[in-house]
Amino acid sequence: MCRSIRTLFNLEPPATSDEVAAAALQYVRKLSGSTRPSQANQEAFDKAVAAVAAASQELLDSLVTTAPPRDREVEAAKAKARAAERFGNG
Template sequence: MCRSIKTLRPPVTPEAGPEDFHAAALQYVRKISGFRAPSARNKEAFDAAVDAVTEATRRLLAEIEVRPAPARSTAPEHEHTQDHEHTQDHEHEHAHPHEHAASEVGQPV
């Protein structure tokens, strides 16, 4: 009966306007009333509710303060790692299981 009402506040939806407010209000009123389209008897109340929710949505979004999201931090890359060769000797320059690993800890291979 009703699709999900999307978030309209910036920065989630930076360009939300009156049409978006009305569409969200219409979805909300349809959901809570249980009517996709009201009968002639209920049309005036239905339309008034949509208008009231539209205005409340506009006012809310105009008045709320949204703090900017904190910048994502990434681990700093050390400048010196790119500037020189490593001086530490490595026994192996490849990653794979070593058959001799067991003998290094005193166990037979």
């Protein structure tokens, strides 16, 4: 899966509709193999992004957990540490 798509469930503050739409866009880009569709495919691309965003939001709204919400700043720090370990500091 595309590395730029992040987990959006159980965060504090909750994921925004913009974050869900951005994840949907990344997914459709990955699936289609195109970051910029041709004019002939733009409408189909946009419909797919909207459908994936709607399904994703429905999923996020339906999921339940007893775990406490994850703090965005803590999760960002963990991701930064993983990236530094993987790619180095320079």
